[in-house]
Amino acid sequence: MLxxxxxDIDPVAFHxxxxxxxxxxxxxxxxxxxxxxFVALPHLLARGVRRDQAERIAGWAILFGLVGAxxxxxxxxxLSTYLHDPIQIIAIWDGGMAFFGAIIGAxxxxxxxxxxxxxxxxxxxxxxxxxxxxxxxxGRIGNLINGDILGGPSNLPWATAYTNPNAVLQAHYSLGVAxxxxxxxxxxxxxxxxxFLFALRRRKVRxxxxxxxxxxxxxxxxxxxxxxxxxxxVIAFGxxxxxxxxxxxxxxxxxxxxxxxxxxxxxxxxxxxxxxxxSPEEADxxxxxxx
Numbered sequence: 001m002l003x004x005x006x007x008d009i010d011p012v013a014f015h016x017x018x019x020x021x022x023x024x025x026x027x028x029x030x031x032x033x034x035x036x037x038f039v040a041l042p043h044l045l046a047r048g049v050r051r052d053q054a055e056r057i058a059g060w061a062i063l064f065g066l067v068g069a070x071x072x073x074x075x076x077x078x079l080s081t082y083l084h085d086p087i088q089i090i091a092i093w094d095g096g097m098a099f100f101g102a103i104i105g106a107x108x109x110x111x112x113x114x115x116x117x118x119x120x121x122x123x124x125x126x127x128x129x130x131x132x133x134x135x136x137x138x139g140r141i142g143n144l145i146n147g148d149i150l151g152g153p154s155n156l157p158w159a160t161a162y163t164n165p166n167a168v169l170q171a172h173y174s175l176g177v178a179x180x181x182x183x184x185x186x187x188x189x190x191x192x193x194x195x196f197l198f199a200l201r202r203r204k205v206r207x208x209x210x211x212x213x214x215x216x217x218x219x220x221x222x223x224x225x226x227x228x229x230x231x232x233x234v235i236a237f238g239x240x241x242x243x244x245x246x247x248x249x250x251x252x253x254x255x256x257x258x259x260x261x262x263x264x265x266x267x268x269x270x271x272x273x274x275x276x277x278x279s280p281e282e283a284d285x286x287x288x289x290x291x
Contacts, residue, residue: 004159004178009145010166027142032062035135040127047123057117057124058131061109068105072098076241099136100222100245103215106132122208122265129214133194136187143183147173151180151228158184170231182229189221208261215257219249 012020036058044054076098106128114124143149144160146168159178162169173179196217197210223246226232232240239247 003157004155004161005157005181006161006163007145007147007167008163010164011146011168012166022142023145024142027145028139031135031138034138035131039134040131043127043130044124047120049117049119049124053117053119054127057110057113060113061106061128061131064109065102065106066097069097069099069102072101072104098242098245099218100242100249103132103218107211120207122206122211122261126207126210129197129211130194132214132218133190133197136190137194140183140187140190144181148231149183149186149229150231151182151185152230154178154180156180160184173231180228180230182225182231185225185228186221189225190218193217193221206265208257208265212254212257212261215249216254219246219254222246223250 009023011022011024013023013026014021040058041051041054044057045051049057107125110124110128111121114121140149147160147162148168148170150160150169150173155178158181160181161176161178162173163176165175167175169175193214197214200210200213223243226240226243226246229240229242232242235241235244
């Protein structure tokens with residue numbers, strides 16, 4: 001047990017008056033800032049999207065992504081708890097965000113705003129995929145501090161034991177006991193997906209290939225990694241809610257995206273300064289200047 005990782009970090013980072021600012025929220029802010037400034041924005045600018053348009057799109061996508069993530073999480077829980085204490089519906093500082101809900105909320109927002117600004121929907125959604133693969137691993141640091149995404153008991157050298165009394169452990173978890181750090185596994189899985197998506201961009205694939213690949217790969221990763229995550233209950237046939245959502249994404253979501261992509265890519269109105277289909281040859285050169 002001496003080789004395991006002990007986490008004694010208070011989930012509350014600091015106080016502003018009587019307001020407690022949690023590490024979970026701090027990491028979300030850092031994730032949004034890094035993912036937008038260094039990945040999503042350069043991707044969009046290089047493909048003819050104006051900075052002011054990118055800022056508005058990102059702002060609304062983040063907002064509705066958060067709303068979708070929280071509502072999807074709440075929908076998976078015992079709703080009677082939230083009916084008796086409605087403030088818990090927005091209590092994201094205690095953890096509780098379902099990333100598939102964020103994907104749904106953000107993608108719908110990106111599609112609507114791209115059409116409003118007469119931009120390539122697929123180019124904008126590709127930027128959303130890059131935003132996700134860079135931002136999510138940073139956000140998972142908040143989960144690691146909280147202790148709210150865990151696997152089963154373990155004595156592996158990287159197992160985590162939480163000792164701070166304010167750790168956000170679920171009912172069947174105990175302080176001082178080492179568990180598999182499922183949040184770290186998910187972060188590493190997303191990093192691998194991100195490396196694959198950046199490799200796709202280097203190969204100059206058509207707009208839309210990146211976002212479709214992201215949704216498919218993320219669903220597969222969650223389907224597999226959730227076997228190691230024991231902080232959520234099994235609901236049917238040995239699978240958890242997240243795994244059933246992953247299956248739905250692979251069986252319904254991905255084929256629907258492919259169908260829409262085949263019908264629309266190359267015929268949507270291009271962004272200003274962008275050739276139809278997003279001419280990668282023109283996009284890559286200015287992108288080096290913005291990075």
